[in-house]
Amino acid sequence: MKRIGVLTGGGDAAGMNAALRAVVRTSWRHGAEVVGINKGWLGLAEGTYQTMSPGSVSGILQKGGTILRTFRYPQFATDAGAVPVGRTLKKLKLDGMVVIGGDGSFRGGTKLEKEFGIPCIGVPATIDNDIPGTDYSIGFDTALNIAIDAVDKVRDTATSHGRIFVIEVMGREYGLLAAQTAIATGAEEVLLPEIPWKIDEVCSRIADGYSRGKHHALIIVAEGAGKASYVSFEIKARLNRDVRMVVLGHVQRGGSPSGFDRILASRLGHHATELLFAGEHGIMVGVVANKIHTSPLEKKNKVAAKAVLKDARLMELLV
Numbered sequence: 426m427k428r429i430g431v432l433t434g435g436g437d438a439a440g441m442n443a444a445l446r447a448v449v450r451t452s453w454r455h456g457a458e459v460v461g462i463n464k465g466w467l468g469l470a471e472g473t474y475q476t477m478s479p480g481s482v483s484g485i486l487q488k489g490g491t492i493l494r495t496f497r498y499p500q501f502a503t504d505a506g507a508v509p510v511g512r513t514l515k516k517l518k519l520d521g522m523v524v525i526g527g528d529g530s531f532r533g534g535t536k537l538e539k540e541f542g543i544p545c546i547g548v549p550a551t552i553d554n555d556i557p558g559t560d561y562s563i564g565f566d567t568a569l570n571i572a573i574d575a576v577d578k579v580r581d582t583a584t585s586h587g588r589i590f591v592i593e594v595m596g597r598e599y600g601l602l603a604a605q606t607a608i609a610t611g612a613e614e615v616l617l618p619e620i621p622w623k624i625d626e627v628c629s630r631i632a633d634g635y636s637r638g639k640h641h642a643l644i645i646v647a648e649g650a651g652k653a654s655y656v657s658f659e660i661k662a663r664l665n666r667d668v669r670m671v672v673l674g675h676v677q678r679g680g681s682p683s684g685f686d687r688i689l690a691s692r693l694g695h696h697a698t699e700l701l702f703a704g705e706h707g708i709m710v711g712v713v714a715n716k717i718h719t720s721p722l723e724k725k726n727k728v729a730a731k732a733v734l735k736d737a738r739l740m741e742l743l744v
């Protein structure tokens with residue numbers, strides 16, 4: 426393998442840079458040239474890329490975001506959207522590609538394999554941690570810690586004022602980030618897309634908490650379970666108490682990666698590249714029970730509610 430491509434796709438996740446650094450430096454040790462595709466799949470269509478060396482990835486390990494940048498390019502799924510990608514690939518003559526991203530990026534990687542014959546390996550990176558075949562995706566731990574820090578701060582003011590706070594946490598269709606935030610902050614309630622909830626029941630539990638002497642109520646809402654604005658409005662209307670709302674949003678995607686994410690990204694980026702040079706492809710490299718684990722790149726649909734429900738018993742601690 427003489428020429429390896431690497432891109433970051435989908436929503437950025439803290440630790441993508443650390444993974445990129447590992448891919449570039451491991452490829453360099455194998456004597457290969459590395460082409461970094463700028464702007465993810467869109468960049469592959471536009472033909473925007475840069476040659477990378479160990480020096481070009483120095484000082485990025487601790488940086489949030491992705492220095493390669495990323496854009497969503499759903500058009501790649503269509504025949505018309507794939508045409509410019511084909512043009513760029515013809516020019517680049519890549520012997521292999523490492524794709525750092527989520528399930529959408531892995532669909533792109535599968536297309537690269539099947540339609541363009543480029544050996545491809547995936548490295549899971551998304552704050553949602555919704556990719557089957559790995560216990561953790563890069564960025565989840567950092568996002569979780571950002572959410573925990575924010576909720577801890579909100580708790581101080583909530584208690585001081587005796588208020589109810591509805592805090593919306595990211596995670597498009599998957600509530601793991603919200604579930605673990607709630608467990609780690611001792612919130613009163615968590616609303617998840619995987620577990621049906623009723624506003625009247627939520628209100629009666631909150632009212633019960635106040636009658637037991639609580640001085641606040643923290644309600645964590647997963648983005649996919651409902652809008653914080655709706656939940657706040659309904660609670661205020663029913664309980665006639667002071668309710669405030671915080672939408673954490675993209676704050677959770679930024680910032681310096683945690684130690685956990687730096688190590689995870691370095692491990693996964695390194696292993697993925699080693700495997701590519703060993704002739705493997707069409708796989709995603711994850712970590713299961715703290716061991717490197719590979720699974721097919723194809724059909725990485727979102728994990729069902731399973732992982733969230735594993736924590737369901739712990740949610741009994743939220744009262």
Ligand code: F6P
Nearest residue numbers: 436551552553595596597648678
């Ligand atoms: O997939 C990661 C994620 O941060 C989700 O949690 C969120 O719903 C989505 O991306 C937001 O996407 P965008 O940045 O394109 O608005």
